Amino acid sequence: MRKVCVIGAGSSGIAACQVLAERGIDYDCFELGSDVGGNWRYMNDSGQSSAYRSLHINTSRRTMQYASFPMSDDYPVYPGHAQIARYFDAFVEHFGLRPSISFRTEVVDVCPRGDQWSVTTRHRDTESSTSQTYDAVLVANGHHWKPRWPQPELPGAAAFRGTRTHAHDYRTPEPFTGKRVLVLGIGNSACDIAVETSRVSQRTFLAMRRGAHILPKYLFGTPTDHLTNSWLARAPLGIQDRGLQLLLRLSRGRLADYGLPTPAHRVLAAHPTISDDLLSRLGHGDIGVKPAPRSMDETRVHFDDGSSEEIDAIIHCTGYDVSFPFLKSELIDPSDNDPGLYHRVVAPDLPGLYFIGLVQPLGAIMPLAEAQSHWVADLLEGRCELPGQARMLKEISAYRARTARRYVASTRHTIQVDARAYLRELAKERRRTAVRRRPAAPPS
Ligand SMILES: NC(=O)C1=CN([C@@H]2O[C@H](COP(=O)(O)OP(=O)(O)OC[C@H]3O[C@@H](n4cnc5c(N)ncnc54)[C@H](OP(=O)(O)O)[C@@H]3O)[C@@H](O)[C@H]2O)C=CC1
Numbered sequence: 001m002r003k004v005c006v007i008g009a010g011s012s013g014i015a016a017c018q019v020l021a022e023r024g025i026d027y028d029c030f031e032l033g034s035d036v037g038g039n040w041r042y043m044n045d046s047g048q049s050s051a052y053r054s055l056h057i058n059t060s061r062r063t064m065q066y067a068s069f070p071m072s073d074d075y076p077v078y079p080g081h082a083q084i085a086r087y088f089d090a091f092v093e094h095f096g097l098r099p100s101i102s103f104r105t106e107v108v109d110v111c112p113r114g115d116q117w118s119v120t121t122r123h124r125d126t127e128s129s130t131s132q133t134y135d136a137v138l139v140a141n142g143h144h145w146k147p148r149w150p151q152p153e154l155p156g157a158a159a160f161r162g163t164r165t166h167a168h169d170y171r172t173p174e175p176f177t178g179k180r181v182l183v184l185g186i187g188n189s190a191c192d193i194a195v196e197t198s199r200v201s202q203r204t205f206l207a208m209r210r211g212a213h214i215l216p217k218y219l220f221g222t223p224t225d226h227l228t229n230s231w232l233a234r235a236p237l238g239i240q241d242r243g244l245q246l247l248l249r250l251s252r253g254r255l256a257d258y259g260l261p262t263p264a265h266r267v268l269a270a271h272p273t274i275s276d277d278l279l280s281r282l283g284h285g286d287i288g289v290k291p292a293p294r295s296m297d298e299t300r301v302h303f304d305d306g307s308s309e310e311i312d313a314i315i316h317c318t319g320y321d322v323s324f325p326f327l328k329s330e331l332i333d334p335s336d337n338d339p340g341l342y343h344r345v346v347a348p349d350l351p352g353l354y355f356i357g358l359v360q361p362l363g364a365i366m367p368l369a370e371a372q373s374h375w376v377a378d379l380l381e382g383r384c385e386l387p388g389q390a391r392m393l394k395e396i397s398a399y400r401a402r403t404a405r406r407y408v409a410s411t412r413h414t415i416q417v418d419a420r421a422y423l424r425e426l427a428k429e430r431r432r433t434a435v436r437r438r439p440a441a442p443p444s
Pocket residue numbers: 055056057058059144149150151167184185186187188189190192208209210271292317318319320360410411412
């Protein structure tokens with residue numbers, strides 16, 4: 001009987017546990033925090049959640065739920081973090097997964113041992129270390145916990161006397177009351193945080209190095225991501241893009257009318273920035289828009305357009321680095337956020353090492369993590385097989401080329417997938433590589 005290790009009991013790790021349990025595959029799951037839910041557990045004592053007090057998911061309930069465990073109809077369309085954490089609790093209880101999860105246990109090292117993997121863990125309370133051997137390791141440690149800071153630092157950054165923090169550590173707007181705040185970036189963290197600080201700060205500025213199409217949570221009364229089930233989503237990409245652009249234009253006008261730069265890229269060429277509140281705050285004049293900062297001095301930030309502002313606090317909403325602190329970089333190198341995985345799951349030259357939830361979807365990660373886990377379970381059970389290394393490397397190159405063609409060049413797009421297309425891709429891979437079993441010989 002094969003034994004498997006799952007690293008992390010966030011939304012992807014518990015999806016993996018559920019699938020392994022359903023298939024009867026023996027596993028241990030290790031979780032740094034005291035509870036399940038990872039990023040979605042506000043104030044998670046793992047220290048790794050980037051959730052803020054007001055956080056609500058920006059994909060609808062229908063898009064984010066696990067196929068095996070629909071969200072309650074009592075939930076709102078866009079639930080908040082507390083409801084989502086309760087959903088994960090209910091998922092774990094429903095499938096009886098909790099006893100298989102060792103909480104407050106950090107995975108400190110994962111290394112190959114023969115054709116198996118040695119996993120060393122350290123318990124946070126007792127400090128005791130344990131090493132065990134597994135046939136396979138499913139890494140589900142998340143990719144929104146290690147802050148990415150601008151590199152290199154801006155000239156004058158060392159002299160700046162204000163505070164410089166990252167969105168990862170932002171919880172509530174109160175510490176910014178009465179301050180002059182600069183929020184850097186135009187992703188979902190930046191928009192949510194700028195909207196919040198603009199309500200309490202003396203002044204909030206939002207600075208970005210490129211424009212972004214701002215998508216509302218609802219288009220004409222329908223949750224925007226429900227469009228992924230519409231005729232539009234089945235059209236060729238160019239038509240999808242133009243259709244979406246037209247719908248956005250009709251529903252909210254031109255971004256320039258709110259003072260935002262017009263994006264130089266197509267709507268579907270970037271990870272979506274979704275906000276109902278940003279445009280309204282801009283319309284109220286409560287957020288000032290700035291281009292990228294160029295330099296700083298003790299009290300001021302100077303921007304690319306030659307303007308400058310006195311600033312007390314900079315919040316870097318500059319995204320996250322992919323990181324596996326327990327894996328040596330000679331094994332897997334996640335620098336530039338590109339670990340190079342076959343179908344974003346399999347390390348081609350490290351048999352038995354799999355990555356679950358390491359995708360940035362147009363859609364939500366949870367159902368994708370579930371589908372990835374089914375594929376990995378098929379591989380573990382011998383129902384599917386992997387192609388040779390050359391074919392895997394070719395797929396990785398093709399994915400990189402496709403992604404580079406479609407998306408704006410940015411480290412936030414290196415693991416980007418289109419949720420529906422990706423689910424189809426995994427299903428096709430499972431069909432294509434299914435091991436045909438010979439029918440049992442008839443009794444003689
Ligand atoms: N409500 C929700 O459900 C929320 C979900 N999220 C999700 O969490 C993930 C992380 O989001 P987020 O934290 O916004 O990070 P993202 O990586 O999505 O966005 C980072 C932003 O910072 C910019 N940036 C990065 N480096 C620099 C730099 N050196 N100088 C200037 N700008 C820079 C990026 O610009 P560029 O494009 O040029 O690289 C981009 O605008 C996403 O998947 C997001 O959807 C986040 C918040 C809320």
